Amino acid sequence: xxxxxxxxxxxxxxxxxxxxxxxxxxxxxxxxxxxxxxxxxxxxxxxxxxxxxxxxxxxxxxxxxxxxxxxxxxxxxxxxxxxxxxxxxxxxxxxxxxxxxxxxxxxxxxxxxxxxxxxxxx
Ligand code: HEM
Numbered sequence: 768x769x770x771x772x773x774x775x776x777x778x779x780x781x782x783x784x785x786x787x788x789x790x791x792x793x794x795x796x797x798x799x800x801x802x803x804x805x806x807x808x809x810x811x812x813x814x815x816x817x818x819x820x821x822x823x824x825x826x827x828x829x830x831x832x833x834x835x836x837x838x839x840x841x842x843x844x845x846x847x848x849x850x851x852x853x854x855x856x857x858x859x860x861x862x863x864x865x866x867x868x869x870x871x872x873x874x875x876x877x878x879x880x881x882x883x884x885x886x887x888x889x
Contacts, residue, residue, distance in 0.1 A: 771831050778824025782877065784817025785852050789859060789873050796863025807860075814856050821849060840889040848880045 769777075792810040795801050829842065855869050882888075 769827060771828065774824050774827035774831065776824075777820060778828060781817045781820030781822075781824055782880075784813050785821060786873060786877060788813035788817060789852065789856055789869070792856065792859040793863075793866045793869050796859055797866040799863075801860065801863060811856070818849065818853060825849075839887065841883040841887045844883055845880050848876050848883075851876060 788810040791806065792801075792814075795803060795806055795810070801807060825845065829838070834842070852873070855873055858865055859869055
């Protein structure tokens with residue numbers, strides 16, 4: 768049985784993978800290098816695996832917290848943030864001109880996710 772700290776480390780490794788890959792794709796887009804398939808593919812692969820690891824780690828933690836249904840608002844908000852990170856990856860590819868907003872937006876969303884997880888305001 769995986770312990771709580773192990774799930775949390777897994778969850779955070781997923782978060783780091785999502786942030787580094789999104790940042791990489793944003794910079795590729797801003798530099799007009801999205802056709803650089805090797806780096807683009809590495810960013811997409813890291814992001815996909817990262818989102819899955821965030822999800823697995825998050826649900827592992829959720830299971831051990833035994834919160835019962837319906838889950839509190841902070842959990843639903845974090846799931847929405849998780850979805851938004853997926854959308855931002857698509858935007859970084861399809862609309863590289865929005866890079867600056869994605870850059871600061873991803874940092875803001877990650878900060879909100881950390882706040883929600885630690886303070887559980889609702
Ligand atoms: C499917 C979506 C997600 C679920 C179900 C989920 C669930 C959780 C749970 C249950 C915790 C533990 C809270 C506690 O220890 O009391 C947690 C911690 C955390 N989550 Fe998530 N999460 C999700 C997505 C995200 C995303 C997208 C991010 C950031 C980009 C994120 C960042 C964090 C952080 C920073 C912590 C705190 C770790 C710490 O205190 O050491 N989570 N999450």
